[in-house]
Amino acid sequence: MFNIERWQEIFDTINKNKLRTFLTSLSVASGILILVILLGFSSGIENGVRTQFEQDATNRISVSTRVTTKGYKGLNPGRRLQMTNKDYENLNEKYKEQIEYKTSLYRSWGGQVNYKEKQGSYRIEGVFADQQWIENATLSQGRYISQSDIEESRKVGVIGYQMKEDLFPNTNPIGKTILLNNNINFIVVGVYTDPGGSREESRLFIPITTAQKVFNAGENIDRIAYTVKMSDNFDEAVALSAAMSESIDQDLRTKFSVAPDDRVAIRVDDTLEEAQKIYGLIDTIRAVFWFIGIGTIIAGVVGVGNIMLIVVKERTKEIGIRKALGALPSEIIWMVLQESIFITAIAGFVGLFIGVGILELVGPSIEMDFIKNPTVDFTTSITTVIILVVSGALAGFIPARRAANIKPIEALRDE
Amino acid sequence: MIEITDLHKSYITGNTSLHVLKGIDFSVKEGELVSIMGSSGSGKSTLLNILGMLDEADSGTYTLDNTPIKNLNEKIAAQYRNKFLGFIFQSFNLISYKNAIDNVALPLYYQKVGRKERDEKAMHYLEKVGLADWADHLPNQLSGGQKQRVAIARALASDPKVLLADEPTGALDTKTSYEVMDLIQGINEEGRTILVVTHEPDIAEMTKRIVNLKDGRIIDDRLVNQIKAKAHV
Ligand SMILES: Nc1ncnc2c1ncn2[C@@H]1O[C@H](COP(=O)(O)OP(=O)(O)O)[C@@H](O)[C@H]1O
Ligand SMILES: [Mg+2]
Numbered sequence: 001m002f003n004i005e006r007w008q009e010i011f012d013t014i015n016k017n018k019l020r021t022f023l024t025s026l027s028v029a030s031g032i033l034i035l036v037i038l039l040g041f042s043s044g045i046e047n048g049v050r051t052q053f054e055q056d057a058t059n060r061i062s063v064s065t066r067v068t069t070k071g072y073k074g075l076n077p078g079r080r081l082q083m084t085n086k087d088y089e090n091l092n093e094k095y096k097e098q099i100e101y102k103t104s105l106y107r108s109w110g111g112q113v114n115y116k117e118k119q120g121s122y123r124i125e126g127v128f129a130d131q132q133w134i135e136n137a138t139l140s141q142g143r144y145i146s147q148s149d150i151e152e153s154r155k156v157g158v159i160g161y162q163m164k165e166d167l168f169p170n171t172n173p174i175g176k177t178i179l180l181n182n183n184i185n186f187i188v189v190g191v192y193t194d195p196g197g198s199r200e201e202s203r204l205f206i207p208i209t210t211a212q213k214v215f216n217a218g219e220n221i222d223r224i225a226y227t228v229k230m231s232d233n234f235d236e237a238v239a240l241s242a243a244m245s246e247s248i249d250q251d252l253r254t255k256f257s258v259a260p261d262d263r264v265a266i267r268v269d270d271t272l273e274e275a276q277k278i279y280g281l282i283d284t285i286r287a288v289f290w291f292i293g294i295g296t297i298i299a300g301v302v303g304v305g306n307i308m309l310i311v312v313k314e315r316t317k318e319i320g321i322r323k324a325l326g327a328l329p330s331e332i333i334w335m336v337l338q339e340s341i342f343i344t345a346i347a348g349f350v351g352l353f354i355g356v357g358i359l360e361l362v363g364p365s366i367e368m369d370f371i372k373n374p375t376v377d378f379t380t381s382i383t384t385v386i387i388l389v390v391s392g393a394l395a396g397f398i399p400a401r402r403a404a405n406i407k408p409i410e411a412l413r414d415e
Numbered sequence: 416m417i418e419i420t421d422l423h424k425s426y427i428t429g430n431t432s433l434h435v436l437k438g439i440d441f442s443v444k445e446g447e448l449v450s451i452m453g454s455s456g457s458g459k460s461t462l463l464n465i466l467g468m469l470d471e472a473d474s475g476t477y478t479l480d481n482t483p484i485k486n487l488n489e490k491i492a493a494q495y496r497n498k499f500l501g502f503i504f505q506s507f508n509l510i511s512y513k514n515a516i517d518n519v520a521l522p523l524y525y526q527k528v529g530r531k532e533r534d535e536k537a538m539h540y541l542e543k544v545g546l547a548d549w550a551d552h553l554p555n556q557l558s559g560g561q562k563q564r565v566a567i568a569r570a571l572a573s574d575p576k577v578l579l580a581d582e583p584t585g586a587l588d589t590k591t592s593y594e595v596m597d598l599i600q601g602i603n604e605e606g607r608t609i610l611v612v613t614h615e616p617d618i619a620e621m622t623k624r625i626v627n628l629k630d631g632r633i634i635d636d637r638l639v640n641q642i643k644a645k646a647h648v
Contacts, residue, residue, distance in 0.1 A: 326494065328490050
C-alpha cells in the first residue's frame with residue numbers, strides 16, 4: 001500500500017484530472033459534513049438530557065407518603081400517612097445489604113433566613129450527612145452536615161450557592177450566623193453547588209435532629225431517600241433497584257394499611273429504572289443519527305463508485321495501454337482503489353474539519369433545555385475516518401475489478 | 416528468437432466461427448527485420464497480437480527467446496510483455512495527459528525502476544528518436560510523426576527482445592512514414608529484432624524479409640534487398 005512510486009503515479013493522475021476529482025470529492029465531503037453535524041447534535045442532546053437528569057444521583061430510591069385516596073380494610077380515604085424515625089430505621093435494617101447512602105428528611109417549605117440586613121425565603125431541609133451524595137451536591141466551601149452535628153442536634157447549616165449569592169454577596173459565609181424565621185440562630189458551615197442549578201441551590205440543609213426540634217416535629221419525617229449499591233452490570237442493578245422499591249412499597253402498604261392500587265398515598269420512586277429508560281432513549285437517538293449519517297455516506301459512496309466507473313470506462317484505452325506495457329492486473333486494481341480511497345479520504349477530511357469547525361463555532365452558544373454544547377469527540381472522529389477509508393475502498397472495488405478485467409486488445413483496437 | 420508452429424486461431428461471434436489463422440509455421444532469428452504483409456482482414460494483426468501475448472492461439476506452439484509461451488494467465492502475460500516486448504501501434508496509443516518523457520518512462524515504472532533512473536533512461540530514448548527538446552510536451556502538442564517517435568522511444572525504453580509494430584506508418588503521410596522507417600531501420604541496425612505489420616508494399620520493401628499472409632496462411636516468405644528509407648527522406 002505504501003509505495004511512493006505508485007502514489008506519485010496517482011497524484012499525477014489526480015492532478016491532471018482536477019474537475020473529475022473535485023466533483024467526486026464534493027459528494028463525499030458533504031456526506032461526512034452531514035454525518036458530523038448529526039453526530040454533534042446527537043451528543044448535544046445526550047449532554048442536555050444527562051445534565052437535566054443527573055441533577056441527583058441516578059441510583060436513587062425516594063420514599064414519601066401523602067393522603068390516602070381509597071378506602072381499605074374499613075378505613076376511610078383521606079387519611080394522612082405520617083412516617084417516623086422508626087419507619088426509617090426499620091427500612092435501614094431490612095435493606096442494609098442493598099443500601100449505599102441513606103437519609104431521611106424533614107422539610108419546611110418557606111423558611112425566612114436573615115443575615116444582617118439581607119433576607120430571603122428558602123426551603124429548609126433537615127437531613128442526614130449522606131444527603132450530600134444522594135443529592136449529587138458538591139461542596140464549594142466548608143463542610144457538609146456531619147454525624148456529630150446530628151447526634152448533638154447542632155444549629156449548623158449548609159447553604160446553597162444561590163443563597164450565598166443572595167445573602168453574602170461580598171462576604172465569606174463560613175462561620176457567620178444566620179437567623180431562621182426571626183428566632184433561631186444557625187452557623188453556616190458550608191456552601192454547596194448542585195448540577196440542578198439555582199432552584200436546587202436555594203435550600204438550607206440542617207441536621208435532621210435539629211429540624212425535628214425547631215419545627216416541633218417530634219419523630220416525624222417527610223421522606224426517605226436511598227441510593228442502591230451498583231453492581232457492574234447495569235441491567236442487574238436496575239433489576240435489584242426495582243425489586244427493592246417494590247418491596248419497600250409493600251412494607252409501607254402493610255404497615256399503613258393502604259390499598260394496593262392507591263398510587264397517591266405511598267410513592268416509591270426508583271430513579272435507576274428511569275435512568276435506564278432515558279439512557280435507552282439516548283442510545284436510540286444516537287443510533288438513529290448514525291443510521292441517517294451512514295445512509296448519507298452510502299449515498300456518497302455510491303456516487304464515488306459511479307464516478308469511478310465512468311472514470312474507468314473513460315480510461316479503458318489508457319488501462320489497455322498500461323496493460324500492454326506490462327501493468328499487472330493487481331497494479332491496475334490498486335491504481336483505481338488507491339485513487340478512490342485517496343479522494344474519499346481527503347474529501348472526507350475536508351468534510352470532517354468543516355463539520356467540526358461549525359460545531360466548535362456554533363456549539364457553545366447552543367444551550368437549550370435538551371441540547372447542550374454539541375461536539376464531536378476524538379473517538380467519533382477516528383471512527384468517521386475509518387468509515388471513510390473503508391467506504392473509499394468499497395466505492396473503488398467494483399470499478400477496480402472492472403478495470404482489471406479490461407482486455408488490452410479490445411481496448412486498443414483501432415475503430 | 417521467435418518460433419511458432421501450426422498456429423490456429425478462430426473468433427467466435429454469436430454462432431458463427433471465423434477461422435482467422437489456419438496453421439502458421441514461422442520463425443524469426445535474432446536481429447531480423449521482418450514485415451508481415453497481406454490484405455485487410457488476412458489475419459496480420461491477429462498474428463501479431465498472439466506474438467505480443469495480447470491474445471492467445473487456439474492451438475500450436477509458440478516459443479519466444481527459448482521460453483515456451485503457454486498457459487498464460489494475465490499476470491504472467493503482463494510480466495512477459497514487460498520483459499520481452501515493445502509495442503508500436505498505428506494510432507500511437509500515448510497516454511494523453513502524460514507528457515512525452517512520462518509516456519516513455521511508463522514501461523520502466525512497471526519494471527519497478529526508480530523515478531530518477533526512469534527519467535534518465537526515458538530522456539536517453541527521446542534523444543535517440545530526436546525529440547529531447549519535446550520531452551515536456553503533451554501528445555496533442557506533437558505532430559503524428561513525432562507521436563510515433565515518442566511511441567517508438569517508449570517501446571525501446573524497457574529494452575525489449577522484440578519490437579512489434581502494427582501498421583506503424585498507417586496514420587502517417589509518405590514522407591513521415593519514411594522518416595519513421597528510417598528510425599526503425601536504425602534500431603534494427605543496432606541488433607534489435609523487429610516485426611512490422613503493413614499492407615503497404617513500399618514499407619515492406621524497407622524491411623529485410625517479407626512474409627505474405629492470405630486467408631490465414633503464409634503464402635510467401637522471402638528475403639529482400641532492403642531499401643534504405645534514408646534515400647527517400
Ligand atoms: N476480436 C475479434 N472478434 C471477431 N472477429 C475478429 C476479432 N479480431 C479480428 N477479427 C476478424 O478476424 C479477421 C482478421 O483480422 P485482423 O487480424 O485484424 O486482420 P488484419 O490486421 O490483417 O487486417 C477479420 O475478418 C476480423 O474482422
Ligand atoms: Mg490490422
